[in-house]
Amino acid sequence: MNAHGFAHKYGNNVDTDVIIPARYLNTADHKELASHCMEDIDKEFVNKVKQGDIMIGGANFGCGSSREHAPIAIKESGIACVIAKSFARIFYRNSINIGLAILECPEASEGIADGDEVKIDFDNGVITNVTSGKEFKAQPFPPFIKEIIAKNGLLNSIKN
Amino acid sequence: MGMTMTQKILAHGAGLEKVEAGQLIRTKLSLVLGNDITTPVAINEFNKVGFDGVFDNKKIAMVMDHFVPNKDIKAAEQTKQCRMFAGKYDIENYFDVGDMGIEHALLPEKGLVVPGDIVIGADSHTCTYGALGAFSTGVGSTDMAAGMATGEAWFKVPSAIKFELKGELKPLVSGKDVILYIIGKIGVDGALYKSMEFTGEGLKSLSIDDRLCMANMAIEAGAKNGIFDVDEITLKYVNERKQHDYKVFKADDDAEYDEVIEIDLSKINSTVACPHLPENTKDATELSDIKVDQVVIGSCTNGRYSDLKAAAELLKGKHIAKGIRCIVIPATQTIYKQAIKDGFIDIFIDAGCAVSTPTCGPCLGGYMGILAENEVALATTNRNFVGRMGHVTSKIYLASPEVAAATAINGYITDPKSL
Numbered sequence: 001m002n003a004h005g006f007a008h009k010y011g012n013n014v015d016t017d018v019i020i021p022a023r024y025l026n027t028a029d030h031k032e033l034a035s036h037c038m039e040d041i042d043k044e045f046v047n048k049v050k051q052g053d054i055m056i057g058g059a060n061f062g063c064g065s066s067r068e069h070a071p072i073a074i075k076e077s078g079i080a081c082v083i084a085k086s087f088a089r090i091f092y093r094n095s096i097n098i099g100l101a102i103l104e105c106p107e108a109s110e111g112i113a114d115g116d117e118v119k120i121d122f123d124n125g126v127i128t129n130v131t132s133g134k135e136f137k138a139q140p141f142p143p144f145i146k147e148i149i150a151k152n153g154l155l156n157s158i159k160n
Numbered sequence: 161m162g163m164t165m166t167q168k169i170l171a172h173g174a175g176l177e178k179v180e181a182g183q184l185i186r187t188k189l190s191l192v193l194g195n196d197i198t199t200p201v202a203i204n205e206f207n208k209v210g211f212d213g214v215f216d217n218k219k220i221a222m223v224m225d226h227f228v229p230n231k232d233i234k235a236a237e238q239t240k241q242c243r244m245f246a247g248k249y250d251i252e253n254y255f256d257v258g259d260m261g262i263e264h265a266l267l268p269e270k271g272l273v274v275p276g277d278i279v280i281g282a283d284s285h286t287c288t289y290g291a292l293g294a295f296s297t298g299v300g301s302t303d304m305a306a307g308m309a310t311g312e313a314w315f316k317v318p319s320a321i322k323f324e325l326k327g328e329l330k331p332l333v334s335g336k337d338v339i340l341y342i343i344g345k346i347g348v349d350g351a352l353y354k355s356m357e358f359t360g361e362g363l364k365s366l367s368i369d370d371r372l373c374m375a376n377m378a379i380e381a382g383a384k385n386g387i388f389d390v391d392e393i394t395l396k397y398v399n400e401r402k403q404h405d406y407k408v409f410k411a412d413d414d415a416e417y418d419e420v421i422e423i424d425l426s427k428i429n430s431t432v433a434c435p436h437l438p439e440n441t442k443d444a445t446e447l448s449d450i451k452v453d454q455v456v457i458g459s460c461t462n463g464r465y466s467d468l469k470a471a472a473e474l475l476k477g478k479h480i481a482k483g484i485r486c487i488v489i490p491a492t493q494t495i496y497k498q499a500i501k502d503g504f505i506d507i508f509i510d511a512g513c514a515v516s517t518p519t520c521g522p523c524l525g526g527y528m529g530i531l532a533e534n535e536v537a538l539a540t541t542n543r544n545f546v547g548r549m550g551h552v553t554s555k556i557y558l559a560s561p562e563v564a565a566a567t568a569i570n571g572y573i574t575d576p577k578s579l
Contacts, residue, residue: 017545022524025197026234040547060349066284068201068300089353094300144184154302155209
């Protein structure tokens with residue numbers, strides 16, 4: 001599995017209220033949620049994002065509410081992977097459960113600028129900043145989590 | 161090496177002799193919780209995968225509290241979806257308009273959570289029940305769906321930070337000040353992936369409401385759970401309402417902690433978290449130049465009886481400042497009724513406050529008190545993120561009910577001692 005796109009970069013403590021404000025939580029429709037993704041931190045995000053792009057965050061990405069609407073909105077907006085210094089635990093768990101790829105990699109979080117072209121080789125955990133030519137190695141998932149992803153999410157892994 | 165309190169509960173739930181930090185385990189669940197926002201997503205996933213039943217209709221709780229009584233047509237549709245699912249699967253603990261309350265005030269009050277329980281909830285403040293010596297943590301809707309189907313969940317066993325509490329709280333200082341002080345000290349990711357375990361002789365000066373408030377905000381330090389040693393105060397509360405048996409777990413004497421932090425309760429002042437993170441704390445006395453447009457007293461953090469009592473005692477015979485709006489929201493119907501009986505609601509209305517039926521409403525910018533451009537709120541809620549309570553330029557200060565009442569009276573942030 002690979003990803004190839006452009007970086008949308010944000011800072012530390014990006015919370016789920018700015019990823020998808022609660023005023024839009026009166027729906028569970030993925031497309032409608034995605035149309036408001038990042039609205040309170042970056043109004044232009046939904047116009048800029050292209051299928052396959054990469055989101056970069058700092059420390060504690062996805063802190064706050066347990067709303068699964070947050071990783072759903074990011075995934076549905078076209079983002080192929082979120083890379084951050086660290087993730088808040090519920091967001092981390094939710095992303096794995098719904099099949100949004102996320103990578104914890106402090107070096108990549110710092111070494112990728114907004115708008116940089118990025119390639120990800122998930123099998124080997126290698127992140128390449130095509131713009132600067134730098135390569136980063138991400139933390140691999142533990143086997144237990146790899147299995148959930150391989151079975152296409154938590155519910156399918158249980159059902160099977 | 162011994163186990164922490166959390167590790168002992170998880171080991172028991174997983175049927176294991178021993179667990180250690182970092183280990184991946186699968187445990188049985190005592191209760192699976194969802195609300196009107198997170199449950200519809202769980203139901204959609206539950207149906208998509210095609211489960212044909214729930215693991216136990218008595219061990220699932222659904223509380224319609226976030227946008228309920230319904231704020232608009234879409235919210236009404238979401239509640240209806242939950243109501244129909246609850247009817248189909250005969251969910252015993254389904255709470256709707258009339259008997260619902262804010263979930264994390266309601267479930268402990270109803271005796272649905274007791275010491276030793278393992279609870280997951282599709283709401284980040286599910287960590288509240290740690291106040292009763294239970295392991296409880298927030299998850300997403302997919303985990304809720306899996307929990308409803310199987311009665312189990314997977315966890316990575318957390319390490320812990322131990323908070324050794326000593327001394328006694330000063331007058332007009334409460335659990336909210338303690339937890340804001342702690343988050344100010346360790347930061348919003350200071351306990352990321354970890355347990356916060358509260359122990360020590362200082363517990364004696366913390367009421368159940370203080371503890372519920374503190375455990376509630378463990379998530380604001382990034383923690384997986386916050387948990388309190390079970391003592392006589394816990395058992396008195398639990399024995400008056402428990403709906404199933406409890407089991408008390410204590411940390412081993414040789415349990416390993418990442419860190420031990422000593423907190424002297426007698427040194428803590430009225431504390432306020434400034435925009436836009438709960439870690440931006442200052443003493444209330446330093447913020448008297450901040451004018452406030454709206455005060456909110458309520459939420460799963462501070463909408464309990466003792467919170468309303470503290471606010472009523474300060475507001476009695478007074479009127480809130482000209483130009484300020486103050487909204488008071490009792491967290492459950494039982495709390496609301498007791499507040500009526502004890503005259504608190506008269507005090508609030510005579511003081512110029514609006515009083516509402518239980519709802520999470522304004523805390524997450526849902527409804528019932530949305531902020532306009534550049535407005536400033538001081539709230540007893542739990543998050544002051546950008547745009548959390550309304551317009552993206554509005555600002556939120558988090559504080560105790562005591563500070564909130566004093567601030568409503570003066571119109572600017574006020575230490576209740578100075579009244």
